[in-house]
Amino acid sequence: xxxxxxxxxxxxxxxxxxxxxxxxxxxxxxxxxxxxxxxxxxxxxxxxxxxxxxxxxxxxxxxxxxxxxxxxxxxxxxxxxxxxxxxxxxxxxxxxxxxxxxxxxxxxxxxxxxxxxxxxxxxxxxxxxxxxxxxxxxxxxxxxxxxxxxxxxxxxxxxxxxxxxxxxxxxxxxxxxxxxxxxxxxxxxxxxxxxxxxxxxxxxxxxxxxxxxxxxxxxxxxxxxxxxxxxxxxxxxxxxxxxx
Amino acid sequence: xxxxxxxxxxxxxxxxxxxxxxxxxxxxxxxxxxxxxxxxxxxxxxxxxxxxxxxxxxxxxxxxxxxxxxxxxxxxxxxxxxxxxxxxxxxxxxxxxxxxxxxxxxxxxxxxxxxxxxxxxxxxxxxxxxxxxxxxxxxxxxxxxxxxxxxxxxxxxxxxxxxxxxxxxxxxxxxxxxxxxxxxxxxxxxxxxxxxxxxxxxxxxxxxxxxxxxxxxxxxxxx
Numbered sequence: 001x002x003x004x005x006x007x008x009x010x011x012x013x014x015x016x017x018x019x020x021x022x023x024x025x026x027x028x029x030x031x032x033x034x035x036x037x038x039x040x041x042x043x044x045x046x047x048x049x050x051x052x053x054x055x056x057x058x059x060x061x062x063x064x065x066x067x068x069x070x071x072x073x074x075x076x077x078x079x080x081x082x083x084x085x086x087x088x089x090x091x092x093x094x095x096x097x098x099x100x101x102x103x104x105x106x107x108x109x110x111x112x113x114x115x116x117x118x119x120x121x122x123x124x125x126x127x128x129x130x131x132x133x134x135x136x137x138x139x140x141x142x143x144x145x146x147x148x149x150x151x152x153x154x155x156x157x158x159x160x161x162x163x164x165x166x167x168x169x170x171x172x173x174x175x176x177x178x179x180x181x182x183x184x185x186x187x188x189x190x191x192x193x194x195x196x197x198x199x200x201x202x203x204x205x206x207x208x209x210x211x212x213x214x215x216x217x218x219x220x221x222x223x224x225x226x227x228x229x230x231x232x233x234x235x236x237x238x239x240x241x242x243x244x
Numbered sequence: 245x246x247x248x249x250x251x252x253x254x255x256x257x258x259x260x261x262x263x264x265x266x267x268x269x270x271x272x273x274x275x276x277x278x279x280x281x282x283x284x285x286x287x288x289x290x291x292x293x294x295x296x297x298x299x300x301x302x303x304x305x306x307x308x309x310x311x312x313x314x315x316x317x318x319x320x321x322x323x324x325x326x327x328x329x330x331x332x333x334x335x336x337x338x339x340x341x342x343x344x345x346x347x348x349x350x351x352x353x354x355x356x357x358x359x360x361x362x363x364x365x366x367x368x369x370x371x372x373x374x375x376x377x378x379x380x381x382x383x384x385x386x387x388x389x390x391x392x393x394x395x396x397x398x399x400x401x402x403x404x405x406x407x408x409x410x411x412x413x414x415x416x417x418x419x420x421x422x423x424x425x426x427x428x429x430x431x432x433x434x435x436x437x438x439x440x441x442x443x444x445x446x447x448x449x450x451x452x453x454x455x456x457x458x459x460x461x462x463x464x465x466x467x
Contacts, residue, residue: 026294026295026313026331027294027313027317028310028313028317029294029310029311029312029313030311081371081372081373081374082371082372082373083369083370083371084369084371085317086317088369091369092369095369096368096369102369102370104370104371104372105372106372106373106374106375106376106377107293107331107335107372107373107374107377108293108331108334108335108338108339108374108376108377108381109376109377110331111330111331111332111334111335112332112335114332115332126339126380127339127380127381128339128376128377128380129376130380130410130411131358131408131410131411132376132407132408132409132410132411133363133407133408134372134376174328175311176296176309176311176312176322176328177292177294177295177296177311177312177313177328178311179295179328179329179330180294180295180330180331181330181331182330183330183332184330184331184332211330228310228311229310230310231310
C-alpha cells in the first residue's frame with residue numbers, strides 16, 4: 001500500500017462539480033494553500049469543479065486560498081463559523097450580492113458536527129446556541145434539567161488538509177496550531193487528500209506521536225516548504241497572479 | 245459625565261478575580277488585555293479555541309510563526325507546558341465544563357444573565373466564532389464592557405434587544421463604572437467608583453440595581 005501521489009494536479013483531479021469539500025485551517029494556520037491553488041488552476045483550465053460547498057472555519061482572506069476560489073466563482077456555499085478576516089471583501093461582496101450562500105455554525109458545533117460525521121454519530125445534543133437565532137427550527141430536549149439543541153453530523157465528499165509529516169500509509173503529524181480542524185475533517189470526508197511538508201517511510205513517525213492514523217487518509221502529496229496564507233496576504237499576493 | 249475606568253483598568257479589575265492555576269479563555273479583542281494584569285504570584289493557564297493551552301505572550305515583531313496564533317489570529321508563543329490539540333478536544337474543554345472562567349465582551353447583558361455579543365442585527369455578514377460555545381461551558385462567564393454604549397445608552401438592560409449569544413449565562417460584569425453580579429434574575433451591585441452616587445449609576449443602567457450586602461469602592465490603579 002502506498003498512498004503517495006506524485007503531483008498536486010493529480011491529487012485534486014477527481015473533485016467533481018457540486019462536491020462538498022472540507023478544507024483544513026483556522027485563518028492561515030493549516031490552510032492547504034498548494035492543494036487549493038491546484039484546484040483553482042484546474043478550474044481555470046477546464047471550467048470544473050464549480051458549484052462547490054466549502055466547509056472551513058472562515059470564508060477566506062485576501063485573494064489567495066479559499067478567498068481565491070470564491071473570487072473565481074467556484075463556490076456556491078460556505079459552511080463556517082466566522083466569515084470575517086483581515087480582508088474578507090471577496091466573500092463579503094458576493095454574500096451581500098446574493099451570489100453565495102452561508103450556513104453559519106458556532107465554532108464548537110462545527111467541530112463536533114464534523115467529528116460526529118467521522119465517528120458515525122448522526123446527531124448529538126449540545127447546550128451551544130440554545131435560545132438563539134442559530135438554533136431556530138432545530139429539535140430541543142431537556143436532560144437533567146438543562147436544555148440542549150440537536151445538531152446533525154456533517155460529512156463531505158472530500159477533505160483537503162495540510163499536515164507536517166506523513167508516511168506512505170497516511171499516518172500524520174501536524175505543526176503547532178495548524179492542526180485545528182484537520183484531524184476531524186480527515187475522518188469525516190469520503191476521500192481525504194493531504195499535502196505534507198515532509199514525507200517519510202513507514203516507521204519514520206513514532207507510533208506514539210501519530211495524530212491522524214492512516215485509515216482516515218486516502219492520498220498524500222508532498223509539498224516541501226509550503227506557502228503560508230498569512231505571508232502571502234502580507235505580500236498582497238493573488239492567485240492566479242495578477243500583472244500590474 | 246463622571247470619570248470612568250479605561251479599558252485597561254477594567255481588564256485589570258477582572259484579572260484580580262482569576263485564581264492561581266485557573267484555566268481561562270479570553271474573548272478576542274478587548275478581553276485579551278486581561279492576560280497582561282495577572283496578579284504577582286498567580287499563574288493562569290490560557291486556552292484558545294484553535295487548539296493551544298498554556299500559550300505565552302506575543303512574540304517580538306518579525307519573530308511571528310503564523311502556525312502559532314490565538315483565536316484572534318494574533319501571533320503568540322509557546323512556553324514550558326504548552327499543549328496543542330484539535331478543535332473537537334478544544335471545544336470539549338469549553339463545553340465540558342473544564343474552563344474555570346471565560347471573559348468576554350458584550351453589546352448587551354440582561355438582568356437574567358442573557359448575553360448579546362455576536363450580532364448587531366440582520367445587516368452585513370453574520371459571524372459567531374466560538375462565543376456561543378464559550379458561554380455554555382466555562383464554570384464562570386464574566387463580561388468586561390463600558391457601562392454604556394458610545395451614544396450613552398445602557399448596556400446592562402432588562403432584556404437584550406440584540407440577537408442572543410446565550411441564555412442566562414453571565415454571572416459577573418466588570419464595567420467602566422462598577423462591578424455587578426447577576427443573581428436570581430437581578431443585577432446586584434458589588435463595587436462602584438467612589439465619585440459616582442448610586443442614583444447616578446442607576447440612571448446609566450437599564451434595569452434595577454439591587455443591593456445585597458455592602459457595596460465596595462471600585463479602586464483600580466493607573467495601568
